Amino acid sequence: MSVEELAERPQFAEDDAASAAALRAFAASERPLARFDRPRAATPTRVAVVSDPHVSVDAEGTWKVFHRTQELFRETLADAERRGADAIVVSGDLTKDGEERDIACVRSILDDVGVPVLVVPGNHDVKERRVARFERLFTDGGFPVRLSLGGLDVVGLNSATALGPDGEEAATVSDAQLERLDGMLADSAEAIVVSHHNLPGLAAHVGDDWAPHPPVENADALLDVLSRHDVPLHLSGHVHLLSLVRERGVRGLVSPGLCSFPQSYLLLDVDETGTTVRSRTAATREQVAAAYEASQSHSARSSVISGLNAEQLSNLPLVDERADPTGEIRPIRSD
Numbered sequence: 001m002s003v004e005e006l007a008e009r010p011q012f013a014e015d016d017a018a019s020a021a022a023l024r025a026f027a028a029s030e031r032p033l034a035r036f037d038r039p040r041a042a043t044p045t046r047v048a049v050v051s052d053p054h055v056s057v058d059a060e061g062t063w064k065v066f067h068r069t070q071e072l073f074r075e076t077l078a079d080a081e082r083r084g085a086d087a088i089v090v091s092g093d094l095t096k097d098g099e100e101r102d103i104a105c106v107r108s109i110l111d112d113v114g115v116p117v118l119v120v121p122g123n124h125d126v127k128e129r130r131v132a133r134f135e136r137l138f139t140d141g142g143f144p145v146r147l148s149l150g151g152l153d154v155v156g157l158n159s160a161t162a163l164g165p166d167g168e169e170a171a172t173v174s175d176a177q178l179e180r181l182d183g184m185l186a187d188s189a190e191a192i193v194v195s196h197h198n199l200p201g202l203a204a205h206v207g208d209d210w211a212p213h214p215p216v217e218n219a220d221a222l223l224d225v226l227s228r229h230d231v232p233l234h235l236s237g238h239v240h241l242l243s244l245v246r247e248r249g250v251r252g253l254v255s256p257g258l259c260s261f262p263q264s265y266l267l268l269d270v271d272e273t274g275t276t277v278r279s280r281t282a283a284t285r286e287q288v289a290a291a292y293e294a295s296q297s298h299s300a301r302s303s304v305i306s307g308l309n310a311e312q313l314s315n316l317p318l319v320d321e322r323a324d325p326t327g328e329i330r331p332i333r334s335d
Helices: 003-008 015-027 066-082 100-111 131-138 175-186 202-206 219-228 285-298 300-313
Strands: 034-036 045-050 087-090 117-119 145-149 152-156 191-194 233-236 243-247 250-254 265-271 274-280
Touching: 015 274, 015 285, 015 300, 045 066, 045 152, 066 087, 066 100, 066 265, 087 145, 087 152, 117 152, 152 175, 175 191, 175 219, 202 243, 219 250, 285 300
Parallel strands: 045 087, 087 117, 152 191, 191 233, 233 250
Antiparallel strands: 034 274, 045 265, 145 152, 243 250, 265 274
16 A cells, blocks of 8 residues: 555544644553563663654754754753653654754753763764764764663664665664674673664554565564574664564564654663553643644655554553563554
């Protein structure tokens, strides 16, 4: 099914119905986004996950609501700290297109954060072969990077290779990174692995053989490493669609885009019983509604993604492995 055909299907007929569904999900502490049996940690640990802020100093509009990206990113990180996050993960596309002024703005915002922050690059951050520059600015020695939080490790990868051999965008995790990842995971008791690009399986999850973007190109090689070390959770962004897949025993949780509807981020609470995921926002009711309206008028693709996000948030939890040991993940249905 094409995205144009998907856009014609009935989803949320009124803008306020979609934004209301999102706001109910953000406010519902008793109804989490997901509960996983793993990862686990002996010391309770809270990790905030922010994806695709697409910060721009001077751009306006589009479904990414560029004119609010600086403010929303700053407010979101502050909100995560107020909620007791022990660390913050930003899973790529920090900027609109990797311009120097936008990178400088992001660094200034991150400098004000009082907890450890792990960032990975997205395709928009590394245009024109700027991966090395991103590594210099945001890591001490390139990727993978590891953040240790008691008994839990968070490992970040670069999947956003700027250009392939023929000048096209590529989305791969290099062999060198996979080798280093293999070594890191060998001495990790429990790990979460992060890349901008998602694991495969999203098209089947949507239910109509359509996905906003393809997964990481060398997914089989990445999954070989993750499954060999029994990694319980992979985090990603890129597609702006809140979703959950499972491939070869690895859960793949895709964060929504911060800049676009529903303008939210994730809070992961990891303890000895497993992981509980909640969705939160620093945006106002009016801002969430305006983001949905912008998505509906921008393109068929943005309309479908936002409708599917609203569908997901109105049917939580996506999975509850404590109540259902099979851990079955239902497909998204928008009709």
